[in-house]
Amino acid sequence: MPSAARLRPVPAGTHPPYLYPDYRSTPERAPAHPLIPLAQSEAELGVAQFPDSILRANDADLTRQSSGEPLGQRIVVAGRVIDEDGKPVRRSLIEVWQCNASGRYAHARDQHDAPLDPNFHGYGKLLTDDQGNYRFVSIRPGAYPWRNHPNAWRPAHIHFSLFGNAYAQRLITQMYFPGDPLLALDPIYHSAPAGARERLVSAFDLAFTLEGIALGYRFDIVLRGREATPMGV
Amino acid sequence: MPGLTPSQTIGPFFHDGLRWALASASPQNSTIRVSGRVLDRDGKGVNDALLEVWQPGWSAAPFQRVYTGEAGEFAFAMPQPGSDQLHASVTVFARGLLCGLFTRVHLHASDDPAALELPPGVPQAGRASLLARRQGDGTCHWDLRLQGEGETVFFEL
Numbered sequence: 001m002p003s004a005a006r007l008r009p010v011p012a013g014t015h016p017p018y019l020y021p022d023y024r025s026t027p028e029r030a031p032a033h034p035l036i037p038l039a040q041s042e043a044e045l046g047v048a049q050f051p052d053s054i055l056r057a058n059d060a061d062l063t064r065q066s067s068g069e070p071l072g073q074r075i076v077v078a079g080r081v082i083d084e085d086g087k088p089v090r091r092s093l094i095e096v097w098q099c100n101a102s103g104r105y106a107h108a109r110d111q112h113d114a115p116l117d118p119n120f121h122g123y124g125k126l127l128t129d130d131q132g133n134y135r136f137v138s139i140r141p142g143a144y145p146w147r148n149h150p151n152a153w154r155p156a157h158i159h160f161s162l163f164g165n166a167y168a169q170r171l172i173t174q175m176y177f178p179g180d181p182l183l184a185l186d187p188i189y190h191s192a193p194a195g196a197r198e199r200l201v202s203a204f205d206l207a208f209t210l211e212g213i214a215l216g217y218r219f220d221i222v223l224r225g226r227e228a229t230p231m232g233v
Numbered sequence: 234m235p236g237l238t239p240s241q242t243i244g245p246f247f248h249d250g251l252r253w254a255l256a257s258a259s260p261q262n263s264t265i266r267v268s269g270r271v272l273d274r275d276g277k278g279v280n281d282a283l284l285e286v287w288q289p290g291w292s293a294a295p296f297q298r299v300y301t302g303e304a305g306e307f308a309f310a311m312p313q314p315g316s317d318q319l320h321a322s323v324t325v326f327a328r329g330l331l332c333g334l335f336t337r338v339h340l341h342a343s344d345d346p347a348a349l350e351l352p353p354g355v356p357q358a359g360r361a362s363l364l365a366r367r368q369g370d371g372t373c374h375w376d377l378r379l380q381g382e383g384e385t386v387f388f389e390l
Contacts, residue, residue: 007390015240016331023242025329028274029379035389036354038335043322044390046289048296054253084234097250105246109281123250159244161251167287168390172326172333174241191331192239199238222235 004045005226007168008084016191023187024148044168050093052127060126062098062138070120072101072139074214077175077202080132081162084225088132089169095161096136097123103142112144137214143182155182155189162221169223176201177217240333243326245281248300256286256297256309264293266372267338267365268308271301271325274380278305282327284377286338288312311365311373314340318350320363325377334387338375339364352388359386 018030038044058064063074077096081089099105099122102114106121120139128134141156157174164170176183178201183189189197199222208216271279279301286297286309297309311321318341325334339349344367346360355363362385365373378385 010237014237018331018334020331023329023331025242026331028277029279029327029329031334031384031387032380033356033359033384033386035387036352036356036359038352038388038390040390043287043289048287082235084237086235095251097247099246107246107249110246121249125253159241159247159250161243161247167289167322170285170324170333171238171240172243173238174244188241188331192241196236196239199236200241220235221238224237225234 004042004166005228005230006040006045007166007224008227010224013193014196016193020187020191022149023191040168045166047092047163047166047169050127050163054093055125055127059124060136062096062120062122062124062136064137065121065124066119068119070100070117070139072117072120072142074137074210075140076135076137076208076210076214076216077158077219078133078135078205078208078216079202079218079220081128081134081164081221081223082132083169083223087225088130089128089164089223090130090132092128092132092165093125093161093163094128094134095123095125096138096158098138098141098158099144101139101142103144114142114144135208140177140215143180148187153182153185155180155186160221162223164223166224171221171223173221174200175219178202178204240331242328242331243283245328247283247326251283251298254296254298256294256299263313264310265313265340266308267311267340267375268306268372269365269374269376270305271307271327271377272305272379276381278303279327279379280305282307282325284309285324285326286311287322287324311338311340314342316342318342318348323377325379327379330379334379335390336377336385336387337363340373355386359384362386
């Protein structure tokens with residue numbers, strides 16, 4: 001295996017803390033002890049390989065996974081996955097999942113009293129291309145209430161799971177929509193430090209908009225960059 | 234330099250979207266079944282966690298994704314360690330975790346945490362949390378404690 005360069009440390013002020021009491025599920029799940037720094041080995045620099053053959057028809061078009069059309073505003077979400085040096089994260093797996101236009105997940109445990117849409121499952125997967133680009137079609141997810149605090153509503157969001165090109169780049173996050181008034185009230189969004197959380201908000205982009213069909217949103221994702229020197233040099 | 238994208242919780246509703254990559258848990262002859270539970274501060278099972286087990290040197294199953302069940306239970310496969318010890322990298326995501334957690338599970342011929350070769354910096358009290366214990370039926374038991382008594386050692390990569 002060729003020696004890959006290690007990933008640089010994550011700068012302070014990037015990720016949420018584990019313990020963020022305003023998000024009420026964290027106090028009983030956040031580790032109490034500090035994380036132990038681990039020297040990256042080949043294992044942390046390798047990554048699970050996913051060939052094109054995992055992709056099924058319409059994995060990247062969530063509006064065409066049933067016999068009928070889902071209800072809601074059609075959207076295109078597209079962007080680039082790059083590292084901190086601006087280099088493309090190539091041929092890497094992205095998984096997405098979201099609720100429907102009414103704010104209901106097609107999930108057995110979602111008890112929100114909003115209608116399911118028989119034509120919308122709300123999940124897809126894709127691989128970035130050689131320039132790190134990705135694109136999928138969906139419908140705009142609705143906001144939904146949750147029990148975190150009185151009158152709590154999650155802002156509209158799409159969940160993203162990214163593998164990057166290294167195990168230590170693994171990231172699960174959420175994409176939000178510009179101008180959503182619920183962002184100001186959402187403890188999960190606010191758990192990410194100011195100056196970083198804004199990167200979770202997509203931008204309306206006319207260039208991605210399909211005339212007469214769907215609104216376009218750009219969401220670029222930045223994963224950890226690498227040290228200048230390969231391991232063992 | 235573009236700023237890193239922050240992490241957010243996986244939430245409770247990931248199961249269907251990520252199911253395509255679930256490991257088919259059918260241990261073969263040369264494998265060991267490692268099972269246990271994900272537990273919270275109060276010792277309660279975490280029923281909505283995702284574990285990813287990364288063993289790049291094991292061609293049979295380098296990547297396994299498993300979900301916890303109603304009592305927080307999970308199971309995955311590891312190769313027989315032979316005379317040497319070996320370990321797998323494990324990532325945990327769950328509702329209430331704003332970032333993923335990285336840990337390791339070790340298999341060793343003895344049940345002695347002191348015999349494990351661990352990365353520097355692992356506190357004495359945390360060594361046992363990284364060892365899967367052999368059971369009478371040939372499987373191994375490993376609980377993942379997010380917080381509290383016997384808290385699992387988690388790493389910063």
